[in-house]
Amino acid sequence: MNAYPIIDHDRCTLCGRCVDICPKKVIAVRDGSIVLTEEECMLCSHCYAVCPVEAIRFDPTALINPAFTTFPCDEKAVPPGDVSPADLVNLARSRRSVRRFTPDNLDDRVIADLVAFAVTAPSGSNCQEWEFLAVNGRDRVWDLAMEIKKFFIALNRLARNLLIRYLSVPVAGTALLRYYRDHLDSVEMALRESEAGKDLLFHSAPALIIVHGGMEGSTPVEDAQYASYNITLLAHALGLGTCYIGYAVESINRSAAIRRYLGIPRGNRIHAVLALGHPDAGFERHALRKPYTLRFV
Numbered sequence: 001m002n003a004y005p006i007i008d009h010d011r012c013t014l015c016g017r018c019v020d021i022c023p024k025k026v027i028a029v030r031d032g033s034i035v036l037t038e039e040e041c042m043l044c045s046h047c048y049a050v051c052p053v054e055a056i057r058f059d060p061t062a063l064i065n066p067a068f069t070t071f072p073c074d075e076k077a078v079p080p081g082d083v084s085p086a087d088l089v090n091l092a093r094s095r096r097s098v099r100r101f102t103p104d105n106l107d108d109r110v111i112a113d114l115v116a117f118a119v120t121a122p123s124g125s126n127c128q129e130w131e132f133l134a135v136n137g138r139d140r141v142w143d144l145a146m147e148i149k150k151f152f153i154a155l156n157r158l159a160r161n162l163l164i165r166y167l168s169v170p171v172a173g174t175a176l177l178r179y180y181r182d183h184l185d186s187v188e189m190a191l192r193e194s195e196a197g198k199d200l201l202f203h204s205a206p207a208l209i210i211v212h213g214g215m216e217g218s219t220p221v222e223d224a225q226y227a228s229y230n231i232t233l234l235a236h237a238l239g240l241g242t243c244y245i246g247y248a249v250e251s252i253n254r255s256a257a258i259r260r261y262l263g264i265p266r267g268n269r270i271h272a273v274l275a276l277g278h279p280d281a282g283f284e285r286h287a288l289r290k291p292y293t294l295r296f297v
Helices: 017-021 046-050 085-094 108-118 138-159 162-167 175-182 184-195 220-237 246-254 256-262
Strands: 027-030 033-036 130-136 207-213 241-244 269-277
Touching (some): 085 220, 138 175, 138 246, 207 220, 246 269
Antiparallel strands (some): 027 033
């Protein structure tokens, strides 16, 4: 969608801050007035955010200000350096991947608030090509797990066949060989556990959020990861837990049947599947990390 800033000339003081901040040079000062140029607006809304007299707005069908309904949130722009680095570090480090959930259900409004925060994440060229699908309710989550189970039963049947494993190399590279080596046994165990009603895929979570989208943007995968990580941080602040489910991402992307079951548009890619619910475990300390490297040049 293409749209342009709407200028209130009665309010405008010609301070020029919007002109200086615009990355596409959509706004200019000419003959003592703010005008729009012929450049295409990327809808970053920096001009709106920087204007001290609220002289710039956008058509609400083009841009919205995400709102939250399950917790109070007075809008306030926090300048750089005006938040405690320690608080931010402790929040991010306290978020853990949760693999034990209580059976408590989630209100749809909570999920809506998580997604409202997700879309405030940055995106390449401000494309914001992400889409979200919520699976709310333990029965619905289990039904999806059973659809994914069918995919892995078929995949394991192929992977156990020595001839198929090696014949697949010219077409799929070593993917099936590596799956057989690294994942087949654990998936077989999960399939057996599912017969007893145990959900090792989604850890008995009562809800899921699936982030997907087209691949036309400049950085669609990275954009979706930013958005999904926003969800995990706000979920932690709301007393909830999340876990990225990589097996679900891979199976949905590779199965046309599951994509039809979920109504994922043709051409869209699944970028993240988050299990979501109330954690049934607590952590007393931050987790440790592996050693890493850092180079300066």
